[in-house]
Amino acid sequence: xxxxxxxxxxxxxxxxxxxxxxxxxxxxxxxxxxxxxxxxxxxxxxxxxxxxxxxxxxxxxxxxxxxxxxxxxxxxxxxxxxxxxxxxxxxxxxxxxxxxxxxxxxxxxxxxxxxxxxxxxxxxxxxxxxxxxxxxxxxxxxxxxxxxxxxxxxxxxx
Numbered sequence: 001x002x003x004x005x006x007x008x009x010x011x012x013x014x015x016x017x018x019x020x021x022x023x024x025x026x027x028x029x030x031x032x033x034x035x036x037x038x039x040x041x042x043x044x045x046x047x048x049x050x051x052x053x054x055x056x057x058x059x060x061x062x063x064x065x066x067x068x069x070x071x072x073x074x075x076x077x078x079x080x081x082x083x084x085x086x087x088x089x090x091x092x093x094x095x096x097x098x099x100x101x102x103x104x105x106x107x108x109x110x111x112x113x114x115x116x117x118x119x120x121x122x123x124x125x126x127x128x129x130x131x132x133x134x135x136x137x138x139x140x141x142x143x144x145x146x147x148x149x150x151x152x153x154x155x156x157x158x
Contacts, residue, residue, distance in 0.1 A: 017151075053132070055071065092122075
């Protein structure tokens with residue numbers, strides 16, 4: 001596939017995901033380099049949805065380390081259980097946070113971030129990283145995002 005996307009924004013959020021997912025699948029198909037695939041996924045999501053920040057943190061030596069992302073500079077390392085990313089890693093669950101100011105122990109990497117969704121990445125039953133998406137709007141993420149972002153990260157195992 002050519003390294004460009006067909007971005008359509010005048011449709012429902014669900015339809016945007018359904019349009020984007022096959023494009024991401026084609027973009028990463030056959031590419032063995034995980035960093036390249038994570039970078040393209042982050043870029044595709046940022047381009048499609050215009051979120052404030054989208055990227056990955058990867059588990060290295062028992063800490064989440066900043067990986068490929070799109071957006072302003074970010075926290076470089078996050079401890080297990082700390083902030084939304086660390087909590088998602090610890091719990092092995094998707095976390096949707098409508099207002100980051102109300103999340104106990106939230107790490108404010110960027111003051112403009114208002115809501116967040118974090119999904120764990122699994123390999124062989126263990127969390128190997130997280131997909132972190134931030135919005136400058138309150139309550140920006142919901143179960144539709146959770147469903148389709150899970151589908152997108154599952155492409156990494158294909």
